[in-house]
Amino acid sequence: MAGTPSPVLALTTGEPAGIGPELAVMLATRAVPVARVVAVGDPALLAERAALIGRDIDLVELAAGDALPAPRPGVLPVWPVTLRAPSRPGVLEPANAAYVLETLDVAIRACREGHAAGMVTAPLHKGVILDAGHAGFSGHTEYLRDACGVDEVVMLLATDSALHAGQPGWRGGSALRVALATTHLPLREVSDAITGPRLTRILRILDADLRRWFGIEAPRIAVCGLNPHAGEGGHLGREELDVIIPALEALRAEGLALDGPLPADTLFTPRHLEGVDAVLAMYHDQGLPVLKYAGFGRAANITLGLPLVRTSVDHGTALDLAGRGSADLGSLVVAVALAADMARRGAEVAPI
Template sequence: MSSSLTRPVVALTTGEPAGIGPELALMLAATEKRLPAMLVAVGDPQMLAERAELLGLDIKIEVTASGSRLPQPRLGVLPVWPVALRVPSHPGVLEPANGAYVVETLDVAIAACRDGHAGAMVTAPVHKGAIIDGGHTGFTGHTEYLRDTCSVDEVVMMLATDAALHGRVAGQPRCALRVALATTHLPLREVADAITETRLERVLRILDGDLRRHFGIDAPRIVVCGLNPHAGEGGHLGREELEIITPTLARLRDQGFDLEGPLPADTLFTPRHLEGADAVLAMYHDQGLPVLKYAGFGRGANITLGLPIVRTSVDHGTALDLAGQGVADPGSLRVAVRLAAEMAQRSG
């Protein structure tokens, strides 16, 4: 199923049921005639039908067994691999009891990808607090959950604006814009201890390899942020650059990697540096992602690199305040689905 040359199967987890994820999936089914994927939602069919009625969307929910063959895509039809809510859900109202439901949707999609029933998975946003309050106390995010479930040592979170998703674009900076993270969902006080030579080398090898594999870039050029202000100012504002980051970059350059840095993050995100880059590696979540989201919020995708499966996601959160009103923008989900289909075709 997932090996179709034109339309790989993409399993879309519908995310936090009280958020905008379910309605974004419905909006795609209602409006997209030419998605390059056979899209199947993973979620509660009754909840999706009720949400479609609330929003006035004429959508047929077509329930099918998980992993079963899908019909050819049709406008206004949303195939669903069913997972049952634990308790009823209402837009904007979190129910921690449904944390287990959200995690189960992820497990269904992961299993489908690993078993060859889907070529990729796309995740609508989840609410980490609701999942934790529901009993999954170790849940820190999609990225870490996928890493642990797929039994890999390291994965890399990378976000990209739509202009950067299809290789180099003539007349635009080569990095327009891809930002990967050396650490993901950590409290700020823990970040410095997490920046080790071992982690940096793993992250850079994954980033370099998946830029080649998934984006068709033959010789990726990666620009690396420093951790500290002014990249440590020669050791006066921190020594991580001198003792960890610089030696790691030098060792990898000797092995043929094209790396620039470490550079101060406050000047790295300028045309002079981005013009020659295929990706930026930031040291922590809020060092790199605010810049990217300012450049292309709602028009980008989140990609998990280093997995044995293909996973993309939206670049935004659950937007509980917008849920159920029909005003959410499916633009990022559209980009994420298209990217997942392209990655699946390259990986296949």
């Protein structure tokens, strides 16, 4: 709607030794017409990283709820969170794991209290968070699930044209959305984790949120099999016969448009993807290598099933690039554009 202010998005700056802080700085030096971005992190860290990569930046420290400065390139509003220990680019410091988690908590609270319309997350480092003693931590997706008190969330990655190609700040690319039935699990645990109830919950969330966030009236979802050749009629595994097919048949009876289970090695071809709004892969490395090959640096991660908007970049902390100013901003631009579009659409459907 003309005259409607751009949504406010909380940008967590991620692992302080990685590229997240400088991505926030780099984003602030360019016009971002689709959203008003507030960094969540340590202002001193952001200032140091800006100086290191040669970017002139005006940091404006604010409390959640304070009026934001007029958006212009070179100004970065910040909701401050203090580092627990000094940080150097490329050098992990376990003492700062609590800092990273606090930035997430601040962003979640801002969304739930109405100070932000959504959150965008720069990459964190799961290993150092576990090394710091936060047992059971397995990533942003699961942390947000628990923090928001929901039973199930769905990880969805989308290329930059999966909402509206041509939206300001976007680059061209093929539309592809890939959701995951399981996320950060060792491969040997995947089969046991794929149950009828789990698939039912995930597909209901995927169907509902494709309608809500993407405006798709009748989503068509293609579902991968778990085993090679989708089990070859039970000769290469029985998960399709015993678990996946019964779950899909029950959901089709509810009205969901589901194809599959289909062999993953042929599903990701133009003929099988024609008319498909999203693919559900059974595990992380079944679906995401294809999406990242199709659009790495032009894709974003979305968490479905939450009471708030959350998107993220499609890459990791890139410790080897930290402090050089050479990190690619593309995925963060896509994540911000996606979050802004979702926030607007969600506000039209139901307040966040």
